[in-house]
Amino acid sequence: MLHYGNVPNRDRAWAGPAPITSPRRTLVDCAKDQVSPDLLRQAAQQALRRGLVTKPDLHDVEVALEPFGGLDHADQAKRRAQAVRAKGKSVPRFAVRRVQGRVRSLGKLDRDIVDAVREVRRDRAR
Numbered sequence: 001m002l003h004y005g006n007v008p009n010r011d012r013a014w015a016g017p018a019p020i021t022s023p024r025r026t027l028v029d030c031a032k033d034q035v036s037p038d039l040l041r042q043a044a045q046q047a048l049r050r051g052l053v054t055k056p057d058l059h060d061v062e063v064a065l066e067p068f069g070g071l072d073h074a075d076q077a078k079r080r081a082q083a084v085r086a087k088g089k090s091v092p093r094f095a096v097r098r099v100q101g102r103v104r105s106l107g108k109l110d111r112d113i114v115d116a117v118r119e120v121r122r123d124r125a126r
Contacts, residue, residue, distance in 0.1 A: 024057045
């Protein structure tokens with residue numbers, strides 16, 4: 001995508017002869033432009049995993065994703081399922097359906113969500 005604007009030097013880099021914005025600036029701009037929450041979350045998580053940005057760099061992204069489960073949406077679901085299992089209980093069936101429905105609606109799946117669903121299915125089969 002091509003956008004025009006005044007970009008400070010700290011947010012600018014060069015790719016050959018073309019000026020580009022830094023990963024941090026790109027993610028913040030996407031958050032401000034209301035890019036799809038699933039795409040924004042995926043891009044932010046990839047940038048974090050690759051070491052291109054730090055968590056404090058993504059404050060605006062976290063604020064934009066808050067109504068949609070936050071930046072660590074998959075991690076939260078996995079932690080909730082683990083907490084329920086740690087108490088010796090099984091994850092309620094409606095929660096499994098909700099997670100499975102959410103997984104189907106995402107398109108390209110985040111590995112953590114898939115793993116959480118598999119763990120829940122294994123627990124239910126026992």
